[in-house]
Amino acid sequence: MGGHLNINHLTFLGQGALWTIGLSVIALIGGGIVGFAIALARISPLKSVRLASAVYVQLIQGTPLLVILFLGYFGLAAIGLKVSSLTAAGASLTLYVAAYLGEIWRGCIQSVPKSQWEAAEGLALSRTQRMMKVILPQAIRIATPPTVGFMVQIIKNTSLASVVGFVELMRSGQIVNNxxxxxxxxxxxxxVVYFAMCYPLSLFSQKLERRMGRGRSNLASA
Amino acid sequence: MSLQLDFPAVLERWPSLLGGAALTLELAFFATVLGALFGTLAAVGRSSQSSLIAGACKVYVESIRNTPLLVQIFLVYFGLASLGLKLSAFTVAVAALTINVGAYTAEIMRAGFEAIPRGQIEAAEGLALSRLQIYWHIILLPAIEKVYPALTSQFVLLMLASSVCSQISAEELTAVANYIQSDTYRAFEAYIIVAVLYIALSLVMRAGFWGLGLVLFPRRRRLGTPL
Incomplete structure (x- = not known):
């Protein structure tokens, strides 16, 4: 208890905010890569792959992120793997984000009209070609608004990394408060700082959604 | 690396684990009931003719949806304390979770209201139903029925998010796990067991909401499909 909020405190909070953005980017890229694999695995022709990825998604979506973070930090340390708080937070967020993005993207891939799959098959494209040249380009368009919307969740969820001692915005606030x-x-x-990071993304996601809706109705009337 | 797992060391604390799970369910129950009421009011408020009420509801929904729950809980916890209100961690947790889930419920309910065809309301007016009857039978209940799956997911997410309340010393499931791990040094086992308990709780909640849906929406039960 001493003094007032000064420029040093604000600089410290600013650094925390930068780490929040950094951790969000790590989680988005890591979770995006793993999540893409999950999305493809969820619609795999192999039943065992479909089942395994479905179980993964159910397990992660049924567990709080906080518990996953504790497992990554204290849990791995307890069984002899010493990890830094950045590694633990990055890895836990990656696993968490992957389960949610995987489900979102699976929905987007499956919402590409069935006739597109059939037409691609009729043109004798292989499964990979069908995916890469016909389905994914359309699925990415559908997936953009919900993915931008989910980035808001990622930024908010990085605040939980504060509990394993990673100094991002929330933790730097706690330290200044101490x-x-x-x-x-x-x-x-x-x-306010979290709001300033998240609200533009929320608005952007809504805008994309409206634009998509217009594009779709044009397509339907054409 | 020596991997020696000792689950019994954690499992012998089952009374406190069960107590934590019960408190998590209790938190989720109160926050769900209060948040559903609060959120529905906010959704109604957003379509109010008074731009003051509509604006206030929009500010509430957007500010909650764009800030982390952890920050909200700390603000309520310390904010009420600085106003001189000394409340228990449980009360603060329920209040913060209610405010949080209310904003998400408001967005979901708004989508439900918007999905009600205008013609249905006009038909009800034509049949001389009172305003209250129209609101209850034609707008509110069908809207809830439409968005019921989304509401279910949101409330299960709320139960999982209540783990954050361990940070203000509410003795729920995650707090119990923290306590056990600091006592036994069996972190991995403690959090694995708690993760399994959370998965079980979310399955129980989903089953509960499914059953509740059968009771609440008899038409859906008879037809086997949503509206």
Whole structure:
């Protein structure tokens, strides 16, 4: 308890905010790569692959991110793997994001009209060609708005990395609060910074959704 | 690396694990009931003719949906304390979770309201139903029926998110796991067991909502399909 909020505190919070963005990017890229594999596995022609990926998604979606983070941090340390808080948070978020993005993208791939699959098959394209040249280009268009929307969830969820000691925005707020003890003011600032990161993405996602809706109705009337 | 798992060391704490699971369910129950009411009110408010009410509801929904739950819980916890209100961690947790899930419920319910065909409301007016009757039978109940699966997912997510309340010392399931791991040094086992308990709780909740849906929507039960 001492002093007032000064420029040093704000710089520290700013650094935390940058780490929040960094961790979000790590989670988005890692989760995107694994999630894409999950999405493809969920519609695999092999039943065992479909089942295994479905079980993965169910397990992750039935567990709180906080518990996954603790498992990654304390759990791996307890069985002899010493990981830094950045590694633990990055890996846990990757596994978590992958399950959700995988499900979102599976839905998008499956919402490409069935006739497109059949036409591609009728043109004697192989399964890979069908995926790469016909289905995915259309699925990516459908997937963009919900993916941008999910990025808001990712940014918000990185706040949980604070509990394993990773100094992102939330944790830097807690540290500043420990020296100033003005919790209400500091957490209000933190909330505003999170809002400033998330709200533009929310708006962008809504805009994309509206634009897509228009594109679709044009397609239907054509 | 020596991998020696000792699950019994954690499992022998089953009374506190069960207590934590019960408190998690209790938190989820209160926040679901209060959040559903609160969120529905906010959804109604957003379509209000008064731009003041509509604007206030929009600010509420957007500010909650674009900030992390952890920050919201800390703000409520410390905010109420700085106003001189000394509340238990449980009360604060229920309040914060209610405010949080209310905003998501409001968005889901708004989608439900928008999906009600205008013609149905006009037909009800033509049949001389009162405003209240129209709101209840023609708008609210069919809207809930339409968005029921989305609401179910949201409330299950809320139960999982209540794990964050361990950070303000509400003794729910994750807090119990933290306590056990600091006591026994069996972190991996403790969190695995708690993860399994959470998965079980989310299955129980989904089954509960499915059963509740059968009771609430008899038409759906008879036809076997949503509206």
């Amino acid at each position: 020296s100033l003890f003005e919790p209400f003011a500091i957490y209000a600032i933190i909330a």
